Amino acid sequence: MTWLSMSSALIAKPLVIKQRFETENFKTFNNQVIKQVAVGWESYGTLNANKDNVILITHYFSANSHAAGKYSDDDPTSGYWDALIGPNLAIDTNKYFVISVDSLANLGAYNEHVITTGPASINPDTGKPYGLSFPVVTIRDFVNIQKLVLESLGIKKLHAVIGPSMGSMQAIDWATTYPKWVPRMISIIGSAHSDAWTTALIEQWTIPIKLDPNWNNGHYYDSTPPTEGLIAALMFITQDALTPEFINDIGSSSAVNHQPLEAKPMTSILHSHRIVQWLRTTATARAKTFDANHLLYLARASQLFVAGHNSNLDTALSGIEARTLFIPSANDLLLMPYLSENVHLSLKEQGKSSQLDTLTGNLGHLNGITKITEKAEKIKNFIEQE
Known part of the structure; x- marks a missing residue:
């Protein structure tokens, strides 16, 4: 039996423990300060001695850091990419330390397994929920919180960053903003900017x-x-x-x-x-x-997105050092395939190493979540290639 034919449901995986990260006086991209920030994170696999086997998974709009595994033996559901992440799977936790972080203003504010700071959180200055006094946050802010989490673990470079949908925005922002950190980037059902239609x-x-x-x-x-x-x-x-x-x-x-x-x-x-x-x-x-x-805050972060967070996308893309792989969904009506195709072509025109491979299936945007094993071998080969 090959790794590709193995069902993740048949592979024994350790239970997942939600970890907590806290920081103070976090400065947003828009130069606002959030006095107290807490986010949750999860990891799968073991961090090696050199701390250079790290794959960061950046999650989609309505998700959180629960990318794989279960919290308990009787947990009815697994992480959203459980078929992709695990021992001997495409993202092999026998080789890699896989980590994911809850976003700021995470949609699941009342999910017992989510730790996030956002409008529903208590403002330490007033003792009441922030509401709309919470600063507008961007995809860059999500990236910077992830970077703080990684640095707190002594990590100074990634093996790869991989994300679907809103996670793809974070992944490519990582590649444009911190190019020395990112040798490989995979954008799934993604975009490099929010165009007028989106x-x-x-x-x-x-x-x-x-x-x-x-x-x-x-x-x-x-x-x-x-x-x-x-x-x-x-x-x-x-x-x-x-x-x-x-x-x-x-x-x-x-x-x-x-x-x-x-x-x-x-x-x-x-x-x-x-x-x-x-x-x-x-x-x-x-x-x-x-x-x-x-x-509302996640929607605005998505609307404000452009890789590199400056006015010229091509200039931002020119700073990418990573090999890139784009996996759009052929019938995606949300982040349409042209969004991935255009950035892939732009990178190719700049002489960058970029690949594109399109998902099929009848689920549109959700092909990138529930049908991702269609590209499991492609993902495995990409992240394992030196």
């Missing part, structure tokens, strides 16, 4: 929250939260991350059985079609551990 699309996610009367300009922590707005935002995000093919397959299932002329929607505007109810049920379950303000 920025406008992401803005749609924020509108339901802002229109929810319970949002109250972000001041809801001692009252009723804007749950309806948050659920609506997550419905948009879920649909944007999928494809018409997948949604239509759900609609044709016996559990949903979508029909244009369904009885309830015909009798009242207040009733929705069953496929809309499916989206709402999915979003409602996810909303239980999420915070609405945190979603």
